[in-house]
Amino acid sequence: MLKETFQELVSRYTEDQPTVQELWSEIETYYSGEGRYYHTLHHLENLLNQLIEIKPLLKDWNTILFTLFYHDVIYDVLKPDNEEKSAELAGKRMKQLQIPDEIIQRCKAQILATKSHVQSGDEDTNYFTDADLSVLGQDWEAYAVYAEHVRKEYAVYPDALYNPGRKKVLEHFLAMNRLFKTAYFYGKYEKQAVENLRTEHSML
Template sequence: MNLQERFKKNLLLHTQDQNIIDILWKEIESQYSQKERYYHNLEHLDNMFSEIELVKTHISDFSNISFSIFYHDVIYDASSKLNEEKSAELAKKRLQKINREQKSIDEIFEQILATKAHQKSHDSDTNYLLDADLSILGQSSQVYLDYTKKIRKEYSIYPDLLYKPGRKKVLQHFLDLEYIFKTDYFKNRYENQARMNIESELKKL
């Protein structure tokens, strides 16, 4: 199932208004296809769904987590520190259009905000979302290297003098966590490789 089919199928659970469905998808597609997005793009969403599908039976509300994936980076500006907040706000407005119940909107809002600090949550679905978002960290060294190059391109407005200290801080934050991954599944699958990848990148910065 491609992203468009997945998005529309999820919306059809909550509205039959094809016009709204088309408008919301076009917005998602447009936002994630911006030319300055080298990593935080549609491919990132596709990869997250590939990961989350593997633990689908552990997700209590797959519709909610699907909306959270689609909207968690819908606003992305490398020079802003409010991307998650703005993305969560936009998700709230769009989901109100399809009359999603407030409880679900609040849950999605909080899940998107959680992708800012990536701290372990009391909510199991949120932890699976965070782990899927960070799964790139535990990929092969070559895939990880490609990811770091894409991130650097997204932050090309900053010279190395500013980029490297900021990147080091982010990477060290992950290493300082007891576990990068919050769920047993992702921990067993990616934790060791993620730490090796991060330590390797830190040595090069």
């Protein structure tokens, strides 16, 4: 479904099928890269499923989809600017498709919003960042797999460095007034997410 969704999306802006295939191959290559365990095509599939459930609540579905496909396209655990680089590549590819600049800028802003997951004045952005965090509110077994995959992505760091850093990330989330900004995701995942974060924190 992921590939078909991307192809259908891009085909709304170009009839050049070789370009459509080329752009999908690039997405597939990035998300299947060596060292990726969580930020993979599987993550995109899960995110797409979350968003499909709330599609009627979203104002700009096309922009949301572009954000979905490009928000983690660049991911290097040694670099602090993955969101900026991902937004940059998204903008480049969307300009290539001659997509209106208003949509491009909205997409780039949504990608950058995944860096901090703070409240946005744009409700579509809040729905996207909430969907991106939905893994935190899954049952403990699924959350534990997520946490394990994140640890594998940071395998370059020994526990002595990783654990304090991971604790800071968890504490950042736990210090938020609420993890999920929209009523839909708050009601569905907030309680379990807080419980999961506290449990992982206690295990480090």
